[in-house]
Amino acid sequence: MILVWLILILMGGGLLAFMLGQWNKSLPRWIALFTLFAGFLGLLSLWIEQYRFTNTWLVNYKTEWIPSFGITFHLAIDGLSLILLTLTFFIGILSILSSWSDIRDRVGFYHFNLLWILAGISGVFMAMDLFLFYFFWEVMLIPMYFLIGIWGSENRVYAAYKFFIFTQASGLLMLLAILGLYFIHGNNTGTFTYNYFELLGTVIPEGTANWLIAGFLIAFIVKLPLIPFHSWLPDAHSEAPTAGSLILAALLLKTGAYGIMRFALPLFPQAAINFAPWLMLLGVLGIIYGAILAYAQTDLKRLVAYTSVSHMGFVVVGIFAFSELALQGVVMQLITHAISTGALFVIAGILKERLHTRDISAMGGFWQQMPKLGVLSMVFTMASLGLPGLGNFIAELLILLGAFRSNLWITIFATAGLVFSAIYSLRIMQKVFFGPKAGSAPISDLNWRELSILTSLTIVIIWLGVYPQPVIHTAKPMVKYIENIFSGDASAVKNNKLLYQMKTAEQPNKKETYVSK
Amino acid sequence: MSASDFYALSPLLLLAGSSVLIMLLIAVRLSHRIIQISSLLLFAISLYSTVFTADILPYRIPPLLIFDGFSSFITALIIFSSLVVNILSYVYFDEKEESPKEYYVLLFLCTLGSCVLAISNHFVSLFLGLEILTVGLYALIAYLRGRNHSIEAGVKYLVLAAFSSAFLLFGMALIYLETGTMNFSEIGERLRTVDNIPVIFITGLGMMLVGVGFKLAIFPFHMWTADIYQGSPAPVTAFIATASKGGMFAVLFRFFASIQGFNFPEIITILSVVAIASMLVGNLLALRQNNVKRILAYSSIAHFGYLFVAFIPRNAISLEAISFYLLSYFITTLTAFGIVTLLSVRETDAEDIGRYKALFWQHPILACVLTASMLSLAGIPLTAGFIGKFYVLAAGLQGGFWLLAIILVLSSVIGLYYYLRIITIMFSKEEHAEIIEKKAHPGFYVASSAALVILTFVILLLGIYPDAVIKLLGGFSMS
Incomplete structure (x- = not known):
């Protein structure tokens, strides 16, 4: 039930904020903050409680939704989902705080949208019914569209359209693939269902499987984004308000990677192997291309946006290496990228609030005026370039180690990408905080709110860099499972369905166990 | 005719009787308000009668009419649409016309015509229903005589509808020539005895498709749509978009199912081309429009193209998919045109897209209603349109x-x-200029808004929890 509550409090909190926002401007902020805190604490306690166990599936909730189609309201989480959910609520809290003072009009509607995006994202991380998954996948789009389209900067309408049409078009192709899978499974077995666990191991002719996985992958790599589908991202990121950029970078992009790991790979293992070299190639192109473009930007937010393209290239390379090491790196990369890039967007937002520009050439020499911001920015740019001791280093190192065995040349070029990331990261520091002083107007340093946002992010990124074991431990069953599918052990592929059912049956939490038919 | 025939026919008889009754009420010079309310009640009664006659289904009145789950669902849907149109009409017409009372008579007659289409199983009843509907529509479209666009639209519709009726009749005649019968099921039986579809039959079918396609506004017979949507009074546009198309689509589906058109690759090819072209043309033409009514006109072309995707396979879930899609499309379209109606002022309809600027900050409820209906038309989850589109896709994919x-x-x-x-x-x-508030009839204004809000809730309910409706539709059969 906790899973349903997570979604319900977000949606309910959103509605409440919307309604009360008519009368009171600050109430919606507090409602949103309280809602997210409650969810965050709930998830943390769940994590601590479940940490001892090594089950694949931690919590399970299933009820009928549209039985005529075989659609169930089925939520379940494993370690990977739990990590990403916790991240969602953590980033959610920070996004509320980061827009605490710069959103002044339509506060209620703003927080409604914010909470509903988070509800959609949480749903995506929990849904174990493909229809439900698609449902949540789309639910997060509309509020995001509003967030960009109403509270964005000058070119917001164009960016909002572009974001929406890219993601919706690719999502609909995924819907076709879901329907195709549904009918193939139904015709094979006689049971028409969207249940993930039953669809696993469906026997699909190889040609068809290639088309179906293409439908899934297109939705996921547009979200991720992988070149050549990345062009919505710089626009959406740079036009969105700070909280919007934060959520886009830290959470929305992660749903793509999650989707590949959760759905595309286990459902169509053979087809995934067919696609792997090409996707790795695109991934490595993304790493280098994103980094080069990041270096060429003068708009601070666009710069950070292109670094996302580069970092997410690592994620794709890691996923399609199919090795445990690389996959652990991917999970780490999802979190550390969320933290470091999210922080860079927050910093860009803070600078924009003070300077009313995102143009790097109008900045310079801010170290004297804003030493606190300077120090914290240094931490995150260093994280972004992969300095040992900070989380991103662990992530990228694991990915490269894992990918090394599966594809040497791809790994070599991906490693070269790290050099580029050093170049663009240092450029941020150089242009913004050092060099000749731009303008003489006094700029205030961080206030307590901004300081607390960035400090909490700093603590997390250092923690992940020094002691990543909790994340690795929690993600292990899922990662191990994916590796088993691809380890060439035919029985693993054949038995993966059974494996799931056995593991879930052993769960300590009997009330909410997944009951296999 | 037996007593049970009358029982089965009661929704139609009630509609026919209502039009006479309203005429009498007009004759005794009752006010617009009373006539509106009494016609609302009469619509509600006929709607209810479709529910209570459901127990005798399926029922036939040979050779013309047939009552089954599908036809009575469509009948109910048509009457419901007219009821909503009726609610919206008062505020709209009261400030524009001296005496808009005859409007209600025509509305009843058009509804009757559309319902006859939905239950017809014979060319004669098809044509009869079509003409009752169309003749009424000529007058309804040109009802606001003071507006140039209205007259233009009325004349345009008159010429084109007469033209398409001629095609339809000729097509029927050719099919009659080939098969020697005008009853759908008998045509189907004759057709089953031949291996290849006769050339005269396919020609006749093509000509019928001209007539039917015109009414449904599918490609390539869609040219009139935008002009007539724009020129008609907003509530009439809502009627054209929903009730008038529903009956035609139902009869087309019945005919197609009776002759088992899905067995003939020629027919499948023709319909597929029509469907693909409608989807693309409708959506592409809507892109550059700045008039909300025209946008909705082009979008309706596309939506009927979508419906054909469920229609062509004619498999187990086609019927449900079509019924669900019609339901969601009707409710959504009524909601959208409802907003257009409510925002219209005496001189012009609220059709210019600029009229909607910053509506959310002035009329949050109306804006939310319109947003929900737009999202539903776009097929975004949480709305009925999504489930409808999903259903249609499922039907299409199941047929391959x-x-x-x-x-x-x-x-x-x-x-x-x-x-x-x-x-x-x-x-x-x-910020937009001052919005003229409708102070003239606050009661009716509130009632109309409330009706739209309820429809919006239905859109959301169908999108979130469609199972009850799906179960209902799943019980339908077509005899």
Whole structure:
């Protein structure tokens, strides 16, 4: 039930904020903050409680939704989902705080949208019914569209359209693939269902499987984004308000990677192997291309946006290496990228609030005026370039180690990408905080709110860099499972369905166990 | 005719009787208000009668009429649409016309015609229903005589509808020539005895498709749509978009099912081309429009193209998919035109897209209603339109029509653009000039808004929990 509550409090909190926002401007902020805190604490306690166990599936909730189609309201989480959910609520809290003072009009509607995006994202991380998954996948789009389209900067309408049409078009192709899978499974077995666990191991002719996985992958790599589908991202990121950029970078992009790991790979293992070299190639192109473009930007937010393209290239390379090491790196990369890039967007937002520009050439020499911001920015740019001791280093190192065995040349070029990331990261520091002083107007340093946002992010990124074991431990069953599918052990592929059912049956939490038919 | 015949026919008899009754009420010079309310009640009674006659289904009145789950669902849907149109009409017409009372008579007659189409199983009843509907519509479209666009639209519709009726009749005649019968089921039986579809039959079918296609406004017979949607009074546009098309679509589906058209590759090819072209043309033409009524006109072309994706396979879930899609499309369209109606002022309808600028910040409820209906038309989850589109895709894919499904998906992505455009404009920040408040009839204004809000809730309910309706539709059969 906790899973349903997570979604319900977000949606309910959103509605409440919307309604009360008519009368009171600050109430919606507090409602949103309280809602997210409650969810965050709930998830943390769940994590601590479940940490001892090594089950694949931690919590399970299933009820009928549209039985005529075989659609169930089925939520379940494993370690990977739990990590990403916790991240969602953590980033959610920070996004509320980061827009605490710069959103002044339509506060209620703003927080409604914010909470509903988070509800959609949480749903995506929990849904174990493909229809439900698609449902949540789309639910997060509309509020995001509003967030960009109403509270964005000058070119917001164009960016909002572009974001929406890219993601919706690719999502609909995924819907076709879901329907195709549904009918193939139904015709094979006689049971028409969207249940993930039953669809696993469906026997699909190889040609068809290639088309179906293409439908899934297109939705996921547009979200991720992988070149050549990345062009919505710089626009959406740079036009969105700070909280919007934060959520886009830290959470929305992660749903793509999650989707590949959760759905595309286990459902169509053979087809995934067919696609792997090409996707790795695109991934490595993304790493280098994103980094080069990041270096060429003068708009601070666009710069950070292109670094996302580069970092997410690592994620794709890691996923399609199919090795445990690389996959652990991917999970780490999802979190550390969320933290470091999210922080860079927050910093860009803070600078924009003070300077009313995102143009790097109008900045310079801010170290004297804003030493606190300077120090914290240094931490995150260093994280972004992969300095040992900070989380991103662990992530990228694991990915490269894992990918090394599966594809040497791809790994070599991906490693070269790290050099580029050093170049663009240092450029941020150089242009913004050092060099000749731009303008003489006094700029205030961080206030307590901004300081607390960035400090909490700093603590997390250092923690992940020094002691990543909790994340690795929690993600292990899922990662191990994916590796088993691809380890060439035919029985693993054949038995993966059974494996799931056995593991879930052993769960300590009997009330909410997944009951296999 | 036996007593049970009358019982089965009661919704239609009630509609016919209502039109006479309203005429009498007009004769004794009752006020607009009383006539509106009594016609509302009469619509409600006929709607209810479709529910209580459901127990004798399926029922036939040979050779013309047939009552089964599908036909009575469509009948109920048509009457419901007219009822909503009726609610919306009062505020709209009262400030524009001296005496808009005859409007209600015509509304009843058009509804009757559309219902006859939905239950007909014979060319004669088809043509009869079509003419009752069309003749009434000529007058309804040109009802606001003071407006140039209205007269233009009325004449245009008159010429084109007469033209298409001629085609329809000729087509029927050719089919009669080939098969020697005008009853759908008998035509189907004759056709089953031949191996190849006769040339005269296919010619006749093609000509019938001209007539039917004109009414449904599918490609390539869609040219009139935008002008007539724009020229008609907003409530009449809502009627044209829903009730008048529903009956025609139902009879087309019945005919297609009776002759088992899905067995003939020629017919499948023709319909697939029509469907693909409608989806693409409708959505592409809507992109550059700045008039909300015209946008909705082009979007209706696309939506009927979507319906054909479920229609062509004619498999187990086609019937449900079509019923569900019609239901969701009707409710959504009524809601959208309802907002257009409510925002219209004495001189012009609220059709210019600029009229909707910053609507959300002035009339949040109306804007939310319109947003919900736009999202539903675009097929976004949480709304009825999504489940409808999903259903249609499922029907198409189950029949293996991948090309149609992919075109549907791609064209609905194009469609997103103009639906989002309306939403974006409503949520834009610029303040608009003062909005003229409808103070004249606050009671009716509130009632209309309340009806739209209820419809919006239905849209959301169908989108979130469609199972009850799906179960109901699943019980339908077509005899």
